[in-house]
Amino acid sequence: MLSSVNALPQPEDGGLSGRVVTTSCTPGSYHTTTTTCAVCPAGSSCDGTSGKSQLCNPGSYQPNKNSTSCIVTAAGYYTNQKGATQVIACSTGSYQPSKNSTSCIGTPAGYYTNQVGSTKAIACSPGYYQPSKNSTSCTATTAGFYTNSSGSVAAVGCSPGYFTNVTAAPKATPCSPGSYQSYSNQTFCYGAPKGRWQSMYGQAVVCATCCGWSAPLVNNNINPVNCTGSTPNAWPGSGDGCISAATTCVHAKTCVQAANGACPAGNFTG
Numbered sequence: 001m002l003s004s005v006n007a008l009p010q011p012e013d014g015g016l017s018g019r020v021v022t023t024s025c026t027p028g029s030y031h032t033t034t035t036t037c038a039v040c041p042a043g044s045s046c047d048g049t050s051g052k053s054q055l056c057n058p059g060s061y062q063p064n065k066n067s068t069s070c071i072v073t074a075a076g077y078y079t080n081q082k083g084a085t086q087v088i089a090c091s092t093g094s095y096q097p098s099k100n101s102t103s104c105i106g107t108p109a110g111y112y113t114n115q116v117g118s119t120k121a122i123a124c125s126p127g128y129y130q131p132s133k134n135s136t137s138c139t140a141t142t143a144g145f146y147t148n149s150s151g152s153v154a155a156v157g158c159s160p161g162y163f164t165n166v167t168a169a170p171k172a173t174p175c176s177p178g179s180y181q182s183y184s185n186q187t188f189c190y191g192a193p194k195g196r197w198q199s200m201y202g203q204a205v206v207c208a209t210c211c212g213w214s215a216p217l218v219n220n221n222i223n224p225v226n227c228t229g230s231t232p233n234a235w236p237g238s239g240d241g242c243i244s245a246a247t248t249c250v251h252a253k254t255c256v257q258a259a260n261g262a263c264p265a266g267n268f269t270g
Helices: none
Strands: 029-033 036-039 207-209 230-232 242-244 267-269
Touching: none
Parallel strands: none
Antiparallel strands: 029 036, 207 267, 230 242
16 A cells, blocks of 8 residues: 655656756655655564665564554564564564574473473473473472482482382482491382391491301391300301300401491491
8 A cells, every 4th residue: 555655845847857856755654766655564663764675683573564563472482584574473482582583492301391382491390301302391309219309300219228109209218227238229118128238328238247156036126135154056147045154156258347337347248
């Protein structure tokens, strides 16, 4: 549609002198000829002064006609071509924190976005992880594994002496006194068997007793007993009960304090 024009002052001879007369366009319109103006199309800006129509640059847009400027894209949105008439929202798995953008940023490993038009990536919570980029969710840890910090890219296996028996665990649980776990990535702890014991949390071994000490013949023992006036049964390092001092106890070769300190002096790793 042609717009109204403002004619420049005409020469006194009515233009008979042969001079070219150029009209000025109103803001929001542009020259189609030297004497004709048209409404500025969507996706463009027309200041009216230059008489030209300018396509909106990438990172901006204009949905309306008859406009004098383009609109900068908001955070979470972008345009990547000239002459855009509408913005494009960042898809899930991406985000854009800045205005005037020509693209979106894929989420890094350990992060995600699950809504379009996101302005920031969301870190995976403890108990969850995400090894891939451009993700829309995080993965819950399985039993035997955990993550204890935000933005984790991998699950952490439980160390010996620890376990998890639930999904999405934010930390590993230590084995209680009277129990132990010798292996990694486990979902439970073993109870100390008869004649063995463990007094500390988070231990990978169970303790047996040396001569002069005993552990009760029940499961899940927490402490040994010092045999006063008697000795344990003669089986080397069995520690399965105190009897008359008349019986000789033979020390087992392994009857020394454990290197990791899990079993105190007078006991050994059984």
